[in-house]
Amino acid sequence: MGKVIAVCISEEKGTQKHSVPEAEFIEDWGIKGDAHAGKWHRQVSLLSHDKIEDFRARGAQVADGAFGENIIVEGFDFAKMPVGTIFRCNDVVLEMTQIGKKCHHGCEIFQIMGDCIMPREGVFTKVLHGGVIRPGDEFVCCEKGQEQ
Template sequence: MSTVVSVNISKAKGVPKEPVEKVTAIKNYGLFGDAHAFKNSHRQISFLDFDEIMDFKNDLSFGSFAENITVSGLCNETIFLGSIIKIGNTIVKVTQIGKTCHNECNIKKLLGSCIMPKKGIFGVILKGGLIKPNMVIEVINGKDFYNR
């Protein structure tokens, strides 16, 4: 079973995100109060598995890689482009796995490296809702979701 470990936002781009008690996901926009929220963007929300963070370096805080949602048990091998991630009422469609870190990436400068290029999961918000720690995450094959 996959769960939300932490929800994280930042007021500026290029910096680690700070954990918050809860966030509101807004359809086709992103997380309320987050600098990366942008209408029609293909990366409105990001996920990173806590185990991947600990494997990289075990003294990092949630949001260190600028991930919005730190999760547990969400294995990259079970996520594909088009997969649906459901957290409570919130529905996210996976649009990208991994990303290119640019040379000026502040996270990479601070930590020496970054795992988001291989392990980050990005998506668009199809249906908004509240997200907070300890919520259960359901992953649905995109085709199965649309054929319900």
């Protein structure tokens, strides 16, 4: 079991995500108002709070959403979980579809730090059932392939 630390969106592609007090998740689309939502397999991105804190401890000054993550969760090491893992938060059900992504070396974090954790620590999900998520909400991992 984990806890949502932040929920982040960006209204336009190419701009840094920022935290919001709550977000509406739409089935088979993503987060309402987020530029990266759509009918594809990377509707919502997740990143472990612990991995962000480790990166900050190395001197990085990064705000929530700086890596392009939609949800920051405490209590999970997402990159060690298999594709197909199901997560539930309130009414929202997410299915992990991809681990990591290729990072363009022009990203500001990589330019400053010489490293970026999103390519190896970030995971992507699609929305199986919609609802609302807020910081402080309980985030649960279900068995692979189950939605209970």
